[in-house]
Amino acid sequence: MVSSSAPTLGQVLSLSIECADCGRNRWRKTQELYRIKGIHSGTQLSEIGSRLVCSSCVDDGLPGKNIVIQAAFSFEEDRLRADAWRVSNLAARAAG
Ligand SMILES: [Zn+2]
Numbered sequence: 118m119v120s121s122s123a124p125t126l127g128q129v130l131s132l133s134i135e136c137a138d139c140g141r142n143r144w145r146k147t148q149e150l151y152r153i154k155g156i157h158s159g160t161q162l163s164e165i166g167s168r169l170v171c172s173s174c175v176d177d178g179l180p181g182k183n184i185v186i187q188a189a190f191s192f193e194e195d196r197l198r199a200d201a202w203r204v205s206n207l208a209a210r211a212a213g
Contacts, residue, residue, distance in 0.1 A: 124188065126150065126165065127158030133187040136171035138179060162188055 126132075126147055135142040150156050155168055166184040174181030187203055 123161040123163055124190070125158065126156065126160045126162065129162070129188045129190055131189045132162075132165070133189070134169060135185045135187070136174060136181065137183040137185050138174050138181070139171060139177075141171060141173050162186055 129147050131144050131146050132150065133142060133144055147158075150165070151158070153168060156165060160168075166186045167182070169184045171179075171181035171184060174183075
């Protein structure tokens with residue numbers, strides 16, 4: 118079973134940051150994300166999306182808060198865990 122310990126940014130090599138509203142997608146290395154206030158190696162992946170906005174949507178006067186994160190992990194085992202996390206995260210979005 119997957120434990121309750123959520124994956125954190127410190128386990129991740131890079132992140133795919135996608136805007137579900139406009140479809141804009143970028144890969145970011147974790148070091149780049151550490152420059153953002155409130156984001157560090159202990160930040161859970163589930164928290165990161167809420168700390169980011171889509172600048173393209175903001176320029177159009179939209180909130181730009183519908184961000185989907187996908188992680189590239191350093192180990193195969195963690196990658197599998199990431200897939201499981203992504204599914205549960207999307208399920209949570211659908212419910213909420
Ligand atoms: Zn957008």
